[in-house]
Amino acid sequence: MKKDKSTKKYAVKGLEKEITKRKRAQEVLHTSEERYRTLVENISLGVTLIDTDYKIMMTNATIGRWFNKPPSNFIGKNCFREFEKRRAICPHCPGVKAMATGQTTEVETRGVRDDGSHFLVRVQAFPLLNQDGTAQGFIEIVEDITERKRAKEEYKTIIGTSIDGFWITDMQGHFLDVNDAYCNLIGYSRDELLKLSIPDIEAVEKPEETAAHIRKVMETGGDRFETRHRCKDGRIVDIEVSVNYMKEAGQMFVFLRNITERKRAEELLAQLALVAEQVGEGVASSDMEGKLNFVNRAFAVMHGYTPEESERLIGKHLSIFHTSEQLEHEVKPFIEEIKSKGYAHREIGHVRKDGTIFPTEMTATIMYDKSGIPIGFTGIARDITERKQMERALQESEKKYRGLYDSLKDGIVMVDMKGNILQCNNAYADMLGYSHDEVKKLTYQQLTPPKWHKMEADIVSDRIVKTGYSDLYEKEYIRKDGTVFPIDLRVWLIRDELGEATGMWGIIRDITERKRAEDALRESEERFRTIFDTASDAIIGADVDTKRLNPKIANKTFCQMLGYNLDEIANLGLEDIHPKEDLPRVVEQFEKLARREISVAPDIPLKRKDGTIFYADVSTAPIELAGRTYLIGIFRDTTECKRAEMEYKTIIGTSIDGFWIVDMQGHFLDVNDAYCRLTGYSREELLKMSIPDIEAIEKPEETAQRIHRIMETGGDRFETRHRCKDGRIVDIEVSVNYVRGDRGRLFAFLRDITERKLAEEKVKKLNEELKRNVAQLEAANRELEAFSYSVSHDLRAPLRHISGFVELLKKDASKTLNEKNQHYLNVISDSAKQMGMLIDDLLSFSRMGRTEMRKTKVNLGSLLKEAKSELQSEMQGRDIVWNIDELPEVYGDPAMLRLVLVNLISNALKFTRLRPQAIIKIGCYCEDTCFEETQGVMEATPYPLSPPLKGGEIDEESSLKGGEHTPAPLSRGDKSPLSTGGRGLGRGGFIDEDKEIVFYVKDNGVGFDMKYADKLFGIFQRLHRLGEFEGTGVGLANVRSIIQRHGGRTWAEGSVGNGATFYFSLPRKLEV
Amino acid sequence: MIELKRILLVEDNPNDVELTLEGLSEYNLANEVVVARDGAEALDYLYHREQFADLPDGNPAVILLDLKLPRVDGFEVLRIVKSDEKLKLIPVVVLTSSREERDLVESYKLGVNAYVVKPVDFHEFTDAVKELGIFWALINEPPLGSVSKKKIS
Incomplete structure (x- = not known):
């Protein structure tokens, strides 16, 4: 930008001194000055005028705006201070x-503002010269370039860090600038590239084409296209070019992107799509949200769209291919699986455009971009409707086939003409118990028992070879395990093309079961035939139409009954076996039977061959046999029955029990005299009555129910009461039986049990009384038990204390006590001990009475040995002669019986203590025992019993006279029983050798006075002073208690100084 | 040093107590005997209740138990002791006048460790008690931690 105009302005100022044209010139000047001033004040450039001393002479408004002050503030101030905040002028x-x-x-x-902020500027300084050429100051034109600088910095940063390549070229295609990304892409350095032009790297366009392209860009202002660049190493890369024509600069700004990868992917995709179209399987892909971005034709067609519609499906959501049901239950889990595994393969239901549903097999994968971020799904779907149908059809067919296969139990075998087995099915091998391979090494002859060989060879040669097949025939096979089983088989001949027989095949069936069934049938038939022949009823078949007898349906009994033989029967008809005069009735009955109107014809008269007549009941039924109808009659000779009926009538008539026959409604059909007598009604009266008329307890409906019950159970026995004609009520025991028949009958016996009832009543009362007594007894027993229990516990304690404290006293005071005192203490101590023993014995006695008996077979001999050895200590140093019989086995409680023996022997030992030689005899009296008694008396009678007592009193005289310590003689005939009191009084009474066995223990000891014999077995009863023989008087009481509990008796005999004999008996009968 | 173990004697009869202590005194066992006069007191002692509330922890080495006792009888004490997790390990010896089989059976059913019938004879009685004391208080090894021990030199 040139500032010529302002320079001109000041140059013009120097011409002010022009005098001529002054006024005009002045006006012109003024106008011009105004114009420039306005210009200067309003342009966006800063303008300032500075003198040689660097003092600001003037600034325009723009500068004031930059520094946020009015322009007049700068006048006269140092420019370096105001504009740059410097202390001196910058060099x-x-x-x-x-x-x-x-x-x-x-x-x-x-420029630096007062607040320290700054801005970038470009400054142009023009010298302000005097006419002599010396400087009088300078003018600065200042441009704010902050924005431009920043934009440039940004451009550099962007271009430098861009991943896309970037060029600036001139319009001839020379590179003016390239960024690092392009250098990396192409392999050239920046410096190398800046010497090159586009044709050097362009791999597709020829140089003239490039020039044309550039011209086109210049016309249109920009372009976007794909081409290829050649790298320094010769590689060709796909490049996407985006070019802008910068008209002002005469340059092209070009972005270049390496799209080799994308191209490859696109190509692959195109190929894949091509493949996808060709595979015929539905292919579709979607983004992660399910929006479709590819659908091949097959996929569209599969879903009922036209191939052309496939394009239109793109952008739609994949849910259009599924029902909501499918989406929820199939697609959703499918996508979950894809997301978790990266792919999935499942059967997924789809829906067509028309709403029909079809199954598919889908494979789907997740797709990722280069950086590994998932971008969508690709799925391949195959319509498996047909496959599904086929699968189903296949399953059906397989099922059918398998059924057929399984049911094919017949063996199929193919053999050559020698019999070698060539092929067979599994059923054949299984049937024989061989494996498939084993059976193929055999011939059918080997599998057949020899007895069939000839027959089969004949069948082969005569039948199969000649006609090409055999009829069904039976033979046997041998299994691998050697068992033989029956088969039937049918065989066909196999011929080759020339008609030569090459082999045979056969179908073989195992007929074991059939044979077995046939055998069973035969057996059954035989059995039936036997029954038929041996039946006690005559059986005959007669043709319903011709009324001729059929000898094939005639049994032996029939022949015997009528006196004909089987051959003769063939010539007989109805008219021959029935009396002529009865024939019409017989024929009538015959026809009724044939029409099944009746099934039994009673009392049919029959005529034997010898002309005699008898009666029979005929029961019959028509049957079809070989196309004809026969009446099969079963004849029962009723002659016997008639006799039986007479007998029955006699029995019933003379019975002392009442008897009825009643029908199921309870009407009396027959009653006997006994019942008439019992109730006072006449027979005629009763036959008009029914049960409720005489029943005194049951209501009519109860009776009906009972009858109904009896029909089901067949009989009953119960007690009831009947009302007699005179109003008396009698107790009746009824025994009733139900007899089946056309109409059921009840046969009832009725017994007057009034007397018995009364007796029963008495017994019942007695029983109740007895029960009460027993209860009282039990209560008493319980009390006794409680008593002895507290005796056991409480009575012994004070004794223990007496004994204990006496001992303590003895210990403490032994020195101060004299002999007498010591004696007293000993007495106290001994007494306490004695009482302790008494209590213990008493308790054991009481226990004995309460202990439960455990009865078993007991060998008294061995019990005796035990008892003796227990008493060994008491035999120490004694001269004892034992005289012991063999003792029999008895039935009782071993522990108790042992105690009996111990007590008795112990007594014998005790009371013979004073004898130099003790003689103890133990024996028994029973049939099995041989009595070899040394004493004469014993020989006279084996029953060593005391003489009968008078009125149960103790007869001192007689017992003393008994003498010799042996029982007084008593002959057998004498065994009149004593009074019942004899029992338990210590006297034997008589012995019933059938019922009991008597044992005894006899000694030669001090004996006893028979006067006191009854006291011997009492508790605490002693016949000797304590000083003589120790003891508590419990032993014999125990003996008695035990023996009584065994149902036996105890008694004793003896005399003073002559020993004693103690007897006990046990029942012979084993009570179980 | 002998470790003495405490014996709990449950006996209502003072005479029997005296005789039992006499028997135990022979081996200087008597000073370790605690006497409960009935079943209730025995249970109070075992559970540290009432007058025994301040008792230090620990169970006696053995309980000598009479069966016939006022208030709570010996069977009940035995039943409670043998069904209590803390007490069931204490050996219990029934020391009674009763020779009745049903008492014997009932005691063993309830888990008694020994059953001794008090003999009437003093010497037999003291011998029996002495042996019991020696066996259960000195020889027998009780379960750990269940015994309060007192040491005498």
């Missing part, structure tokens, strides 16, 4: 240079 000041050189000088610098 590079253009004004200085301009004044020195007289030349226009230009510089870029910055």
